[in-house]
Amino acid sequence: xxxxxxxxxxxxxxxxxxxxxxxxxxxxxxxxxxxxxxxxxxxxxxxxxxxxxxxxxxxxxxxxxxxxxxxxxxxxxxxxxxxxxxxxxxxxxxxxxxxxxxxxxxxxxxxxxxxxxxxxxxxxxxxxxxxxxxxxxxxxxxxxxxxxxxxxxxxxxxxxxxxxxxxxxxxxxx
Amino acid sequence: xxxxxxxxxxxxxxxxxxxxxxxxxxxxxxxxxxxxxxxxxxxxxxxxxxxxxxxxxxxxxxxxxxxxxxxxxxxxxxxxxxxxxxxxxxxxxxxxxxxxxxxxxxxxxx
Numbered sequence: 379x380x381x382x383x384x385x386x387x388x389x390x391x392x393x394x395x396x397x398x399x400x401x402x403x404x405x406x407x408x409x410x411x412x413x414x415x416x417x418x419x420x421x422x423x424x425x426x427x428x429x430x431x432x433x434x435x436x437x438x439x440x441x442x443x444x445x446x447x448x449x450x451x452x453x454x455x456x457x458x459x460x461x462x463x464x465x466x467x468x469x470x471x472x473x474x475x476x477x478x479x480x481x482x483x484x485x486x487x488x489x490x491x492x493x494x495x496x497x498x499x500x501x502x503x504x505x506x507x508x509x510x511x512x513x514x515x516x517x518x519x520x521x522x523x524x525x526x527x528x529x530x531x532x533x534x535x536x537x538x539x540x541x542x543x544x545x546x547x548x549x550x551x552x
Numbered sequence: 553x554x555x556x557x558x559x560x561x562x563x564x565x566x567x568x569x570x571x572x573x574x575x576x577x578x579x580x581x582x583x584x585x586x587x588x589x590x591x592x593x594x595x596x597x598x599x600x601x602x603x604x605x606x607x608x609x610x611x612x613x614x615x616x617x618x619x620x621x622x623x624x625x626x627x628x629x630x631x632x633x634x635x636x637x638x639x640x641x642x643x644x645x646x647x648x649x650x651x652x653x654x655x656x657x658x659x660x661x662x
Contacts, residue, residue, distance in 0.1 A: 386553055390561045397565055397588060401572035406580055413584050420591055427602045432624055439628050444635050451639050452580060455646050463577040463653035473574030481567040488559050497553045498602045504617040513618045525629045532633035536640040
């Protein structure tokens, strides 16, 4: 077993265990923190695949921006383990069994394929900023510009949804 | 590294996300499980792009070798926009019914 395989196995175990802890922990704050661990380990996988730009963007956007937003909302609502709604155990058991069966079937069908290919590890420059930037601004300039419009509309949408509905409150008072 | 190892890892993460959606009732946790599923797909896309990089087709046209990673980048962009709107909806729901329990949202049931 060489070094790359060892790192891959350790990172994968860490990812799966943190993901399981994310859905198993009672307190929402703990769930958010475990999900941040998952995102960091996925960034580790990106670095092993030499996708350096995506590794950094994953940390900045997901672990940085999105998870801080989640943490902020959880703390705004003051959620903790006591206020956590719990599904009854029969439905939980059914969910776990059906998910496990799905995993078993998909994994066995993938593993039974005879042909397989190797993945390029640690080398290759298509994941570096230079080649990604050339490709993005040469071949994908229009989707890039459209995504800025998407961001603007998402921002306006979030503000419109999030602001207090004053008409409805006036009706309630009257 | 074999591509099957990456397929197995991404499948496990995706199924853990599905199980989380099925067994939890907190809307925020369900939303986080959706993020986990998106990340599993991202990881698989990057692994496939690095698998493609070893093939002779990719060596012939270097211009498009990083297409899959551009795709992952756009998935992250859309996920960020989706999270802002989704969290705004959850905050509004909390303001109206004072809970994040999805079982309370059954007004359309009867």
